[in-house]
Amino acid sequence: MGRTKGKTTTVTGLSWGDEGKGKIVDWLVANHGYWVVVRHNGANNAGHSVYLDNRLVHLHFIPSGVVHPDGVGLMGAGELLEPFAFWNERLYLERVAGVDPTGRIFLDPRMNLIMLFHRVEDMAREVARKRGTDEEIGTTAKGVGPAYADLAQRPGIRLHHLLGDPTEFEETFRAKLLEKLNLFFGVLGLTHEELRTILQQLRQKDQESCHEILETGAIDPRVFDYSRYYTSSTGLDPSAMIHDYLEIAEQIRALDCVRDIGLEVNRRRVAGENILFEGGQGSLLDVVYGTYPHVTSSHPIAGSACTGTPIGPTFIEEVIGVAKLFTTRVGGGPFPVEDEGFGEQIRGMSGQPGAEYGTTTGRPRRCGPPDTVITRTTALWSSITQLAGTKLDFLDPLEEIKICTQYELGGEKLDLMPMDPKDLDRVEPVFETLPGWQEDTSQARRWSDLPINARRFCDRYLELCQPPIEGADEITWHSIGVGPNREQLIVF
Ligand code: IMP
Numbered sequence: 057m058g059r060t061k062g063k064t065t066t067v068t069g070l071s072w073g074d075e076g077k078g079k080i081v082d083w084l085v086a087n088h089g090y091w092v093v094v095r096h097n098g099a100n101n102a103g104h105s106v107y108l109d110n111r112l113v114h115l116h117f118i119p120s121g122v123v124h125p126d127g128v129g130l131m132g133a134g135e136l137l138e139p140f141a142f143w144n145e146r147l148y149l150e151r152v153a154g155v156d157p158t159g160r161i162f163l164d165p166r167m168n169l170i171m172l173f174h175r176v177e178d179m180a181r182e183v184a185r186k187r188g189t190d191e192e193i194g195t196t197a198k199g200v201g202p203a204y205a206d207l208a209q210r211p212g213i214r215l216h217h218l219l220g221d222p223t224e225f226e227e228t229f230r231a232k233l234l235e236k237l238n239l240f241f242g243v244l245g246l247t248h249e250e251l252r253t254i255l256q257q258l259r260q261k262d263q264e265s266c267h268e269i270l271e272t273g274a275i276d277p278r279v280f281d282y283s284r285y286y287t288s289s290t291g292l293d294p295s296a297m298i299h300d301y302l303e304i305a306e307q308i309r310a311l312d313c314v315r316d317i318g319l320e321v322n323r324r325r326v327a328g329e330n331i332l333f334e335g336g337q338g339s340l341l342d343v344v345y346g347t348y349p350h351v352t353s354s355h356p357i358a359g360s361a362c363t364g365t366p367i368g369p370t371f372i373e374e375v376i377g378v379a380k381l382f383t384t385r386v387g388g389g390p391f392p393v394e395d396e397g398f399g400e401q402i403r404g405m406s407g408q409p410g411a412e413y414g415t416t417t418g419r420p421r422r423c424g425p426p427d428t429v430i431t432r433t434t435a436l437w438s439s440i441t442q443l444a445g446t447k448l449d450f451l452d453p454l455e456e457i458k459i460c461t462q463y464e465l466g467g468e469k470l471d472l473m474p475m476d477p478k479d480l481d482r483v484e485p486v487f488e489t490l491p492g493w494q495e496d497t498s499q500a501r502r503w504s505d506l507p508i509n510a511r512r513f514c515d516r517y518l519e520l521c522q523p524p525i526e527g528a529d530e531i532t533w534h535s536i537g538v539g540p541n542r543e544q545l546i547v548f
């Protein structure tokens with residue numbers, strides 16, 4: 057008899073990110089034997105938080121399954137890599153989280169790189185948008201948009217360039233930097249003063265996001281002093297930058313972590329290992345289907361597990377859609393059910409760290425009541441088979457709960473999001489009000505532990521998420537989250 061193949065599942069966020077995918081992935085790895093976790097889109101703009109021994113661990117690039125002692129993290133070519141930030145995240149795992157990732161993280165050599173000039177460009181474009189008439193996107197300033205643009209524009213710089221012949225890398229880098237400096241000063245109208253401010257801001261951001269590693273003394277704080285790359289003649293000095301890139305290349309090479317990720321995934325599955333694909337961001341930030349242009353530059357929908365690994369669509373058996381049982385968004389752009397009062401209630405009740413502040417940027421998230429037009433629409437985009445509802449406990453104190461069932465646009469009732477995102481600014485959400493339960497749900501571990509009104513709310517929520525097509529396959533519950541810890545989950 058042949059060996060049994062491993063199971064394959066993808067986890068996809070159903071709104072604007074921060075649905076709590078990290079916790080679902082962590083739970084699957086810990087309880088379900090999914091040892092191999094694959095990231096296939098985005099970069100360190102993502103933030104996945106998981107609790108490890110009652111401590112919150114924040115990951116950005118590295119698949120969150122790695123916090124489990126047997127977890128393996130594969131970073132597919134659809135994901136971008138910022139080599140220094142990757143290195144620091146590994147250090148964070150080792151020195152701060154107490155996780156030894158040695159031999160458990162692998163990178164595809166075809167990953168495109170985010171270079172420092174992409175980060176500068178990200179910010180310079182926001183400065184230019186602000187100066188002009190365009191609204192800012194409110195990016196995470198990680199350089200994601202510009203790096204994906206270079207990938208498509210060709211040629212971008214990829215990991216195999218960094219790890220290959222240094223002379224060739226140097227040539228490519230110099231040419232690219234020159235192009236970028238022309239863009240900054242010539243096209244975007246950046247001044248030298250503004251460039252220096254951006255370098256200063258990047259230093260501050262990196263120091264903040266790395267403060268826990270800095271405290272361990274594992275990083276020399278001077279690495280974040282990007283003003284060392286500044287020169288008054290051209291703006292940025294290629295030699296100093298190339299020197300540092302070649303140094304990090306050496307360090308990454310020493311990890312012996314570069315693999316063909318698609319092949320790795322296929323081999324491991326045949327060997328009986330379960331494979332989990334972990335989407336970064338959420339469906340409404342999808343570069344094509346999301347609330348364009350207020351989106352990220354990759355595909356968070358489930359299909360990107362295919363192109364970003366790569367594997368074909370028949371490789372994936374289950375699609376778990378993760379939806380927070382209310383709605384949040386960081387950054388700019390339309391948000392039909394936004395309700396500041398609701399946000400204050402949600403943030404106010406929970407003294408938990410990460411209570412609706414962005415993992416990556418620390419910005420307070422914009423909040424609103426549950427919007428099932430969104431989940432119904434995005435569930436369809438990824439053909440989800442199971443729904444993981446998160447953060448039910450946040451709704452505990454509410455006397456009653458408004459739930460958006462449809463949108464109204466020009467006198468017409470809509471079951472699905474309008475395809476022109478501008479219409480999202482004009483829609484009127486249609487609400488239905490359900491009684492709250494005003495009881496603590498955080499100790500519930502089974503469906504029957506939940507107060508009756510909480511069950512009624514969940515039943516109604518799931519019913520409203522079903523595809524608006526008669527005869528379509530029914531989506532069932534995967535789980536309902538009632539608190540941040542691994543065990544605070546009702547699994548069906
Ligand atoms: P970028 O991905 O940095 O280009 O930012 C584009 C938009 O996506 C901004 O509104 C960001 O706030 C948002 N965004 C990017 N990554 C995440 C995420 O992981 N969670 C939530 N929002 C995100």
Ligand code: MG
Nearest residue numbers: 074103104415
């Ligand atoms: Mg997040």
